[in-house]
Amino acid sequence: MILTADYFGDDDVVTLARDLLGKKIVSRSGNHLTSGIIVETEAYSGASDRASHAFPNKITPRTKVMFGPPGVAYVYLCYGIHHLFNIVVSQPGTANAILVRALEPLEGLEVMRQRRNSHQLTNGPGKLSSALAITTADNKTSLVDNASTIQIHSHTTYHDIVVSKRVGVEYAKEDALLPWRFYVRNNKWVSKFD
DNA sequence: ATGTCGATTTGCT
DNA sequence: GCAAATCGACATA
Numbered sequence: 743m744i745l746t747a748d749y750f751g752d753d754d755v756v757t758l759a760r761d762l763l764g765k766k767i768v769s770r771s772g773n774h775l776t777s778g779i780i781v782e783t784e785a786y787s788g789a790s791d792r793a794s795h796a797f798p799n800k801i802t803p804r805t806k807v808m809f810g811p812p813g814v815a816y817v818y819l820c821y822g823i824h825h826l827f828n829i830v831v832s833q834p835g836t837a838n839a840i841l842v843r844a845l846e847p848l849e850g851l852e853v854m855r856q857r858r859n860s861h862q863l864t865n866g867p868g869k870l871s872s873a874l875a876i877t878t879a880d881n882k883t884s885l886v887d888n889a890s891t892i893q894i895h896s897h898t899t900y901h902d903i904v905v906s907k908r909v910g911v912e913y914a915k916e917d918a919l920l921p922w923r924f925y926v927r928n929n930k931w932v933s934k935f936d
Numbered sequence: 937a938t939g940t941c942g943a944t945t946t947g948c949t
Numbered sequence: 950g951c952a953a954a955t956c957g958a959c960a961t962a
Contacts, residue, residue: 784943793943795958804958822955824944841943868944910943933944937962949951 745894747886750812750831755838758831759785760905760924762840766848766897771875774853778845778864778874779897782925782932784908786828788837791922793914796837808837813886817871817878824868825877829885829894843867843909843923845874846931866933902927909935 745765752758760783768777788796788808795818796805807816808830816828816839832838845864847854854863854873864870871877876892884890908923925932 786943795943802959818943819955819957821942821944822957826943828943843943862945866944908943913942935944938960939962940960941958942956944954946954947952 769874776850782844793911
């Protein structure tokens with residue numbers, strides 16, 4: 743079942759980030775279908791969270807998409823190299839987003855191996871975008887239409903979930919300590935940062 | 937107009 | 950373990 747704008751419209755971005763574990767991301771690019779189960783996420787909140795690009799509710803050409811409707815992709819270029827995939831959530835005007843950091847590969851494994859030229863397919867935010875052929879061209883694209891090339895589907899439920907601080911946001915001062923990262927315990931596809 | 941820096945990955949030492 | 954890669958967004962002037 744494809745997840746809807748109503749699902750992503752929840753204003754509680756942290757609860758939503760945790761709930762996304764076990765959901766499936768499906769990507770269609772050209773002839774190829776690739777998919778994976780979400781096993782690691784992080785929550786970002788533009789109003790109060792120094793780690794968010796939109797802090798403190800700062801509207802710029804880049805962050806504008808996060809103030810829009812839920813269920814839309816926010817993809818940005820990191821370190822000039824990596825495309826990082828986020829899902830815009832919460833009601834319009836609230837700049838919340840969820841970074842997908844890792845997937846357990848499900849379909850299209852051979853295509854992913856070719857795109858990655860590696861067996862480390864989706865165990866990190868830059869890697870999974872590469873494996874699913876997600877780029878900044880997908881920024882602002884809807885994830886909740888039946889015609890969307892990237893969709894999120896319900897799939898399974900995990901019960902053993904680890905909560906930790908987020909990765910790579912030391913610059914966010916005290917907000918770097920927020921327990922807003924979630925991952926599936928003992929899942930081999932979780933990113934290598936701990 | 938220019939300088940700084942990053943929600944990461946990779947390869948080399 | 951460390952540093953390069955690589956570029957656009959943003960702040961400052």
